[in-house]
Amino acid sequence: MDATIPSRQKVMKDHKDxxxxxxxxxxxHYPRPLFRAYNVLPVEVWGPPKADPxxxxxxxxxxxxxxxxxxxxxxxxxxxxxxxxxVVPHCCDTLQGLGSILQxxxxxxxxxxxxxxxxxxxxxxxxxxxxxxxxxxGRIGEVTGTELDESKLIKCIDEExxxxxxxGRMFQQxxxxxxxxxxxxxxxxxxxxxxxDAFITLVEGFMAxxxxxxxxxxxxxxxxxxxxxxxxxxxxxxxxxxxxxxxLFTTGRRIYSRSDSTDPWTRMSEMIIKGxxxxxxxxxxxxxxKYLVDLTKESGARGVIFYHVKFCEPEQFYYPxxxxxxxxxxxxxxxxxxxxxxxxxxxxxxxxxAFKEVIS
Amino acid sequence: MSILSAxxxxxxxxxxxxxxxxxxxxxxxxxMRKPYKKQNPNLAPLLKSVxxxxxxxxxxxxxxxxxxxxxKVAWVTSGAPVEILKALxxxxxxxxxxxxxxxxxxxxxxxxxxxxxxxxNRDLCSYAxxxxxxxxxxxxxxxxxxxxxxxxxxxxxxxTVMYWYQVLADHFKVPLIMIDTPFIYDKVTxxxxxxxxxxLEYAIATAERVAGKSISLKQYKKxxxxxKDAVLLWNEILDLxxxxxSPISAFDQFFYMAPIVDMRGEDHAVKFYTQVIAEVKxxxxxxxxxxxxxxxxxxxxxxxxxxxxxxxxxxxxxxxYCIAASTYTHAWGGDMxxxxxxxxTTKDDMDYLLSMLASAYLHAILNQSSGYKLNVMLKMVxxxxxxxxxxxxxxxxKPYSLGQIDQRDRLMNEYGIPTILLEADHNDPxxxxxxxxxxxxxxxxEIVENKK
Numbered sequence: 001m002d003a004t005i006p007s008r009q010k011v012m013k014d015h016k017d018x019x020x021x022x023x024x025x026x027x028x029h030y031p032r033p034l035f036r037a038y039n040v041l042p043v044e045v046w047g048p049p050k051a052d053p054x055x056x057x058x059x060x061x062x063x064x065x066x067x068x069x070x071x072x073x074x075x076x077x078x079x080x081x082x083x084x085x086x087v088v089p090h091c092c093d094t095l096q097g098l099g100s101i102l103q104x105x106x107x108x109x110x111x112x113x114x115x116x117x118x119x120x121x122x123x124x125x126x127x128x129x130x131x132x133x134x135x136x137x138g139r140i141g142e143v144t145g146t147e148l149d150e151s152k153l154i155k156c157i158d159e160e161x162x163x164x165x166x167x168g169r170m171f172q173q174x175x176x177x178x179x180x181x182x183x184x185x186x187x188x189x190x191x192x193x194x195x196x197d198a199f200i201t202l203v204e205g206f207m208a209x210x211x212x213x214x215x216x217x218x219x220x221x222x223x224x225x226x227x228x229x230x231x232x233x234x235x236x237x238x239x240x241x242x243x244x245x246x247x248l249f250t251t252g253r254r255i256y257s258r259s260d261s262t263d264p265w266t267r268m269s270e271m272i273i274k275g276x277x278x279x280x281x282x283x284x285x286x287x288x289x290k291y292l293v294d295l296t297k298e299s300g301a302r303g304v305i306f307y308h309v310k311f312c313e314p315e316q317f318y319y320p321x322x323x324x325x326x327x328x329x330x331x332x333x334x335x336x337x338x339x340x341x342x343x344x345x346x347x348x349x350x351x352x353x354a355f356k357e358v359i360s
Numbered sequence: 361m362s363i364l365s366a367x368x369x370x371x372x373x374x375x376x377x378x379x380x381x382x383x384x385x386x387x388x389x390x391x392m393r394k395p396y397k398k399q400n401p402n403l404a405p406l407l408k409s410v411x412x413x414x415x416x417x418x419x420x421x422x423x424x425x426x427x428x429x430x431x432k433v434a435w436v437t438s439g440a441p442v443e444i445l446k447a448l449x450x451x452x453x454x455x456x457x458x459x460x461x462x463x464x465x466x467x468x469x470x471x472x473x474x475x476x477x478x479x480x481n482r483d484l485c486s487y488a489x490x491x492x493x494x495x496x497x498x499x500x501x502x503x504x505x506x507x508x509x510x511x512x513x514x515x516x517x518x519x520t521v522m523y524w525y526q527v528l529a530d531h532f533k534v535p536l537i538m539i540d541t542p543f544i545y546d547k548v549t550x551x552x553x554x555x556x557x558x559x560l561e562y563a564i565a566t567a568e569r570v571a572g573k574s575i576s577l578k579q580y581k582k583x584x585x586x587x588k589d590a591v592l593l594w595n596e597i598l599d600l601x602x603x604x605x606s607p608i609s610a611f612d613q614f615f616y617m618a619p620i621v622d623m624r625g626e627d628h629a630v631k632f633y634t635q636v637i638a639e640v641k642x643x644x645x646x647x648x649x650x651x652x653x654x655x656x657x658x659x660x661x662x663x664x665x666x667x668x669x670x671x672x673x674x675x676x677x678x679x680x681y682c683i684a685a686s687t688y689t690h691a692w693g694g695d696m697x698x699x700x701x702x703x704x705t706t707k708d709d710m711d712y713l714l715s716m717l718a719s720a721y722l723h724a725i726l727n728q729s730s731g732y733k734l735n736v737m738l739k740m741v742x743x744x745x746x747x748x749x750x751x752x753x754x755x756x757x758k759p760y761s762l763g764q765i766d767q768r769d770r771l772m773n774e775y776g777i778p779t780i781l782l783e784a785d786h787n788d789p790x791x792x793x794x795x796x797x798x799x800x801x802x803x804x805x806e807i808v809e810n811k812k
Contacts (some may be wrong), residue, residue, distance in 0.1 A: 057764050063483060063755050088369070093519045096543050097762025099728065103545060104731030105766040116542040117556075119515065119522055122562070125540075128555045132542075282522050282538070285530045311483055313758070319524035320479030321530060 005202065008043060008193045012082065015041040015195070021144050025087040026095060028249050028280055029117050031133055032269040034098050035147060037198065038140045043083065044192035045071045046226050046250060047340040052077055059101050065311040066340040067226060068094050069326075072101070081176035083110065086142045089279040090116045092314055113139050119282030121273045129273060130265035140212065153223040153264050159196040160271070161258045166203050167191065168255050174244045175300070177210040181243050188251055218359055221245035221296045222308035223322070224315060231344045232307065239353050245299035247292055248307070249263060253278045279314035286299075288318055289325030294353035303359040304333040305330055305352070309340065332358050367428045377422045385415040402677035404643070404650050406582075407612060409636050413619075416632055420622055421502040427451035428506035432571050435528065437521045438621045438632040439512035439691070440539060440769050441721045444564050446625035447580040452512075453505060454622055455524075459487035462494065463666030463787040465501040472788060474499075486756040486787035488524040495531060508534055510570045512563070516541040516724040518759045535570060537563045541721060544728045548719065556718035578712055583625040584705050584713065591692045591700045593633035594620045598690060600640045602744050605649025606657065606684035607640045611673040612650060613689040614664045620692055641675040655680030656808055659740055661687045661733075661767075662752035662760045663786035675798065681804055685744045687725060687736060694736055730763025735771055741777055748778035748808045755785040778811055780804035 006014075012022050021040040035042040047070030055073040056064075074080065086108075088099035101113045118125035137148055167188060170177075177184065187206050189198050220236070222243045227233065227250065236243065246252030259270035277283035277291045296304055303308050304326055308315050319335065326333045334355040336348045388411030399405060427433050429663060434450040436442050442452055462468050468486055471493030476482055478496065480489055494500050511534060513525040522538055529536035539559050542552045568574050594617070600607055608616070616636065623629040643649075658676070660683045665672065676683065692700070699720040707713065738747060749771055751764045766780060771779040780800060785791035 058769075061755075061758075061761060061765070064758070064762065073684070090543050093758040094762065096519075097758060099543075099545060100730035100763050101766060102733070104729055104763070105770070114543075114545050119519075119538065119540045124555065124558045124562070128542075128551075131551050268466060271610065279523070282526070282540075285526050313484060313520065316481040316484055317488075317520075317527065321527065323479055334545075 003098060005190045006194070006198075010039065011193055011195075011198075012043060016082070021084040022082065023085045023087050023113075023140075024075070024083040025066060026089065026098065026192055028278075029254065029272045029275070030087060030088060030089045030115060031136075031272070032196070033153060033160045033268060034133060034137055035140065036156040036159075037153035038137075038144050038146060040084070040140060040144065041193070041195060042087070045074065045080070046192065046228070047071045048074045048079065048144065049228055049341045051079065051341065053341060060097075061103070063311050064094050064097070065225075065309050066342075067309055067312075068098050070340050072098060075102075076106070085140070086112045088112060088114050090114060092312075094311075094313075111139065111143050113143075116274065118282060121281075121283075126266060126269045126273050129153045129269040130263075133265055133268055150264060156196070157201070157264055157267050157271075159255075163191065163196045163200055164256050164258070164271075166200055166207075167251070169256075170203060170207065171244070171246060171299070173207070173254070174242075177207070179210050180237050181204075182230055182237070184243075185227055185230065185233060185251075192250070216240070217242035217302075219244040219299065219301045220358060220359070221247060221292070221299060221301040221304045221306045222307055223247035223292060223304055225249045225309045225312055226340065227251075227307065228309075229338065229342070229344050232338070232348075235344060235349050235352060236305075239349070239356050241305075241352065241356055245295045245301050247276070247295060247304075249278070249280070252276060252295075279318045285318060286322040289322055292322055293325060293329045293331065296326070297329075302332070303355065304331060305355070306335040308337045310337050334358075365429045366435065369426050373422055373426055380418065381415045381418050381422065384418075385411040387411075400674055401671065402652055402680075404648050404652060405614065407608065407636070407639060409632070409639050410653040411634065412632060413616060416623070417618055418630060423504050424453050424502070425504045426506070428455075428509075432509045433506045434510040434512050434567075435508040435525075437513040437517060437525070438727070439517040439721065439724050440512050441560060441563075441717050441783070442512070443580065443583050443625050443717060444560065444575065445510075445512060445567055446583040447575050448567055448573065448585075449579075450510070450567070450571065451506065452622070453508070455491040456487050457618060457622055458494070458500065458502065458668050459490050459787055460507065461501055464669070466667050466789070467501055468667070468787045469790060471499060482788075482790075484645060484756075485520045485524070486517075486785055486791075488520060490787055491524070491529060494700055495528065502722075508532055510534060510567060511536040512539075512567075513537070514539040514541060514721060515795060516721055516727040518726065520758075523570050535566055537564060537566050539721070541724070541727050544664065544722065544732075546729070548722050548798075552722055553718045555706065556722055557714050560714050560718060570693065577708060580710070580713065581705055581708075584703065586627055587625040588700050588703060588705060590620055590626075590633060591697060593630065593637060595693050595697050596637055597633060598642055598685070598693060600637070600644065601684045603644050604657075604745065605647075605651065605654035606682050606744075607643035607648060607650060609650035609673065610660045610683040610686035610689060611664070611669050612717070613686060614669060617689050620777070642659070643812065649682065650684075651677045651680060651682035653680045654682045656747040657682050657684040657745060658808075659683070659685050659687070659737060659744070659746045659749045660752065661737060661749060661764070662754045663688055663757060665752065665784045666787055668784075670794065675801065681808075683750070684746065685740050687733065687740070690740070691702065691725055694725060695728075696720055696725070699723055726759050730767065732768050734767045737767065737771065738775060741771075741775075747775075747811070748804065751779060751781050752786075753781045753783045755791045757782070757786060764768055776811075778804065778807045
């Protein structure tokens with residue numbers, strides 16, 4: 001596959017050089033269009049794999065997940081020095097702790113913006129999040145020294161809708177795309193830092209070129225947090241499996257649907273709150289089970305791989321119910337754990353090989 | 361409830377059970393008149409109100425054992441605005457309190473094993489694991505837990521409860537009310553109070569539907585007054601520990617806080633704490649300290665290590681150390697107490713009362729930033745005249761523990777307060793190394809001793 005994906009550093013530098021701002025955003029849910037409307041490039045921090053693992057030890061316990069540990073190390077090492085603001089959405093107790101540590105204890109000259117994501121999906125929750133976003137908007141304005149242009153915000157939301165739609169299409173057409181899973185995910189995950197228009201252009205080009213999957217691999221769904229280390233895809237393809245359905249925090253669970261509201265704040269709020277069922281938003285177990293079973297069936301997958309990061313409580317709590325729900329639907333599953341920054345354990349590959357035998 | 365089940369319930373609980381537990385209390389009080397042969401010389405004798413506390417807790421669980429035959433039952437988190445359920449006459453059961461009982465009785469490993477076999481990871485909260493294991497296996501040290509008609513959780517203590525109660529809702533197939541309290545990084549705003557208040561209105565509608573009756577303002581106010589009185593009395597007891605020597609220690613407080621958790625909004629808690637205050641004041645008048653030779657006073661942060669409470673009390677008392685205060689037992693103190701104190705319970709205005717309820721529960725210490733908690737600790741160190749801080753680095757409670765490393769550094773380096781980070785788990789002894797903990801404690805004591 002021949003798709004040139006610009007590096008994170010280059011995209012950030014180009015944006016800054018053009019007079020824009022940058023925000024380092026910790027996982028998971030946040031309103032991308034709001035930042036872009038302020039000419040702020042949101043760049044996501046999913047625990048960079050090469051961060052010094054020792055730096056976090058001065059602030060975090062060993063029983064925190066590596067996504068947050070590595071993210072904090074990266075920050076302490078100066079990896080986020082160039083950004084104009086940090087953003088910590090409240091999506092779990094660990095992110096809550098990180099937000100506090102960044103705000104209360106770590107010296108810095110940049111604002112730490114927080115955003116509380118409600119854990120239900122009623123009208124009051126949608127309205128609450130819309131109001132939260134307005135408060136966030138004011139804070140972004142304080143950092144950038146600019147005011148929000150609502151027409152630009154609407155344009156950015158439209159772009160984000162297109163972006164969501166195109167990622168959805170990528171997954172729908174996955175079996176017809178002749179590329180490795182790693183190449184596929186490198187494209188999709190560039191959304192973590194590319195401007196929406198650049199991402200759409202990249203994907204459109206990729207989709208036009210990538211045709212005629214050679215087939216032969218057994219289709220599976222992947223569920224969990226983040227596909228790191230990305231070697232997981234080399235291993236999957238190497239043993240004859242391919243990902244056709246995605247229920248990961250980084251990707252599938254952030255393919256938000258278009259909102260019908262005419263109010264931009266409600267649109268952004270609904271985008272997140274009505275997104276695919278997600279543990280961090282507190283969606284009911286039954287909804288998560290149904291979603292995962294449907295995703296597996298609709299994508300033609302023969303099994304589900306739970307790819308967890310150690311110490312991720314939201315995922316750990318849902319896992320037994322999901323496993324049971326899949327079993328009831330006759331869908332085999334396997335649970336493997338990996339740590340960001342560590343090489344893919346051989347044990348994981350062995351388990352995946354055994355799983356392949358089960359679903360062959 | 362049929363006539364037969366009403367008679368049966370009253371006979372078992374209100375006649376036989378109550379009589380037996382009252383007899384046990386009197387027997388306990390009688391036994392306490394004589395000096396206890398195995399009394400640890402470093403610790404004060406047990407408080408005379410201990411048999412009363414035992415009676416209260418046992419009666420609560422006895423009611424619980426048969427509650428589902430005669431009234432609606434709700435399982436509730438410790439920080440939930442339970443007043444609305446009490447006003448609807450629900451029997452409320454607190455899985456966290458039950459978890460603590462399991463911890464003290466050392467049954468968590470077995471119960472947790474049941475949950476772990478179902479696929480619940482050992483890294484999850486040991487309260488949750490133990491409770492889920494108890495629910496599935498039916499095993500409990502309290503005889504029997506009543507099946508809930510309603511589940512009621514509030515995220516002001518952690519997000520864990522949201523997941524935990526979802527699993528319970530799925531298991532029992534009953535409605536779940538979740539009060540989602542946005543985390544307070546800085547100050548509580550009207551926007552947040554309004555959001556929680558609206559959720560309380562939703563909650564009332566659901567709770568009324570399940571209860572089959574409507575909430576009355578009169579009953580709600582009555583419950584509110586009991587809750588307010590209990591909170592203020594509890595805080596008064598804690599304040600009395602500012603006295604030197606401290607009349608009771610945090611190890612006493614850990615057990616004495618049960619009524620403020622389990623019986624908030626009931627007259628039992630008010631009566632009990634009124635009596636406790638009298639006893640604690642008498643101790644002060646008599647010059648009795650929880651630690652007989654109190655030399656140093658400490659602060660405990662985070663939940664207790666339930667299965668080692670006694671051991672820690674003895675080890676510290678031997679050195680003349682008293683843990684006079686704890687952020688955990690002060691959970692209904694601080695900002696929360698001030699708001700509860702300011703509630704005008706004479707107002708016939710449900711809208712006002714719900715706003716105040718929302719505000720109070722948003723201000724829970726665990727729903728506020730690590731920096732806020734550090735300030736609370738610094739204030740407590742000053743007010744209680746403390747010599748050091750033990751931060752229980754609790755593997756099972758991330759919201760309480762994350763930030764402790766920085767808190768330790770600030771307490772020690774900026775304020776010169778000896779501080780230790782003690783690794784354990786509040787309920788699972790498999791995550792506790794006694795030898796390591798005691799070594800660290802010995803080193804900490806050395807630092808406290810050497811501090812000028």
